Amino acid sequence: MKATTQYLILLSFDCLSSHDIPILEELPNFRRLMQTGTTCKNVETIYPSLTYPCHTSIVTGNYPKRHGITSNTLLQPGKSSPDWYWHRHHIEGTTLYDEAKKAGLKTAAFLWPVTAKGDIDYHMPEIFANRSYHHQIPVSLFNGSFFYQLEMNRRFGKLRKGLQQPHLDDFVLESAAYTIKAKKPNLMLVHFTDLDTQRHYHGVSSNEAKAALRRHDERLGKILEAVEVSGLKEQTTIAALGDHSALDECKAVKPNTILKEMGLLEVNAKGNVSNWAAYCKSCDGSAYIYAKNDDSRLDSRLLEHFKVLSQDGSNGIERVLTREEASEKGADPNASLMLEASLGFYFSESYEGDYIDTITQKDVDSKKYTWASHGYSPDKPDYQTVLILSGSGIAKNKILPSMRLVDEGPTFARLLGLNLGETDGTVQEGFFI
Numbered sequence: 001m002k003a004t005t006q007y008l009i010l011l012s013f014d015c016l017s018s019h020d021i022p023i024l025e026e027l028p029n030f031r032r033l034m035q036t037g038t039t040c041k042n043v044e045t046i047y048p049s050l051t052y053p054c055h056t057s058i059v060t061g062n063y064p065k066r067h068g069i070t071s072n073t074l075l076q077p078g079k080s081s082p083d084w085y086w087h088r089h090h091i092e093g094t095t096l097y098d099e100a101k102k103a104g105l106k107t108a109a110f111l112w113p114v115t116a117k118g119d120i121d122y123h124m125p126e127i128f129a130n131r132s133y134h135h136q137i138p139v140s141l142f143n144g145s146f147f148y149q150l151e152m153n154r155r156f157g158k159l160r161k162g163l164q165q166p167h168l169d170d171f172v173l174e175s176a177a178y179t180i181k182a183k184k185p186n187l188m189l190v191h192f193t194d195l196d197t198q199r200h201y202h203g204v205s206s207n208e209a210k211a212a213l214r215r216h217d218e219r220l221g222k223i224l225e226a227v228e229v230s231g232l233k234e235q236t237t238i239a240a241l242g243d244h245s246a247l248d249e250c251k252a253v254k255p256n257t258i259l260k261e262m263g264l265l266e267v268n269a270k271g272n273v274s275n276w277a278a279y280c281k282s283c284d285g286s287a288y289i290y291a292k293n294d295d296s297r298l299d300s301r302l303l304e305h306f307k308v309l310s311q312d313g314s315n316g317i318e319r320v321l322t323r324e325e326a327s328e329k330g331a332d333p334n335a336s337l338m339l340e341a342s343l344g345f346y347f348s349e350s351y352e353g354d355y356i357d358t359i360t361q362k363d364v365d366s367k368k369y370t371w372a373s374h375g376y377s378p379d380k381p382d383y384q385t386v387l388i389l390s391g392s393g394i395a396k397n398k399i400l401p402s403m404r405l406v407d408e409g410p411t412f413a414r415l416l417g418l419n420l421g422e423t424d425g426t427v428q429e430g431f432f433i
């Protein structure tokens, strides 16, 4: 297949939402990108709409049940900080960066989820030290390009303050801009999390979130500038995209307290899980209920119990999905059932205390809870994300009415003349000249 561009840069602005468009239209760099390209303001995300499953859907063109990244973190009952799906090996099937590499293209990735130890030429993976005996710098170095990351740390490391925002995105930005100019990768994946972080801790429409959008516009400007300086502007295509939206919440729901009451989850005197037959894995706006053993009677009991609970709106459960219904929406078919939170609620994995907590500022300051989250069903109102494409091969000043997140991978593959094979998503011809 013939490529329509030689250089493709994907800029993921985590949590960039359709309702941000009026603000983006007032910001110089986003406005310029929209005017010179094609915009879809109505991109349907995937279920559960969490960052790791979303980013994997973007690079595979498949729903979570097919690519295998069904949540951000692994099922590790009772672990206060479960491990994330950091590594490429968790993904089933091929990805955009694997196909690019196979075709002999040069690849780069900066904090793109689920790429650790992936075969990427200039690679700074998103992985953090999750054990008391691990240190952040070596964890990053050994899971990505060792010497290249040492160089980026030497050049720009002074910008970062651990994993804190907005410093982390500024470090990523400078590393990416430098790499565009010095290494000229054919495919570059960049993941910025400033906006998502501000929304979690200050709310969807907070001033802090708006300030993050302005910082993102400046970051976009610096990437556009780096492309100009590289001398490859005419052969380059830029995508600015979001992975999901977010919704405000004021109450945290704890289904594991119910499973404990039902005798399906046992906790010892130290407060640790000692045994479990069923466990709720939170995906924030939604939650999986897993049964340890294949047991249709237990499945029915759980379904009945949560259906009754969901009938009272104050319990925070908008919908209970059977295994089949969750699977139809592209979520993990191995869960016994799935819960969708009502507006204003989200799920916590905690099994201590009351079934529902009202969130306070103190809870948010201590990072026990947040003021906004995602993970909800793509059907939630006002919950779409966006994709702006501009540059080589892309139609100018055009609007595409709607598409799905899973359509992005095949569309990006087409741009580079690659093929992801048979995917859930389809190429969106409307973007092309």
Ligand SMILES: [Zn+2]
Residues within 6 Å of the ligand: 014, 015, 050, 051, 052, 054, 196, 243, 244
């Ligand atoms: Zn995200």
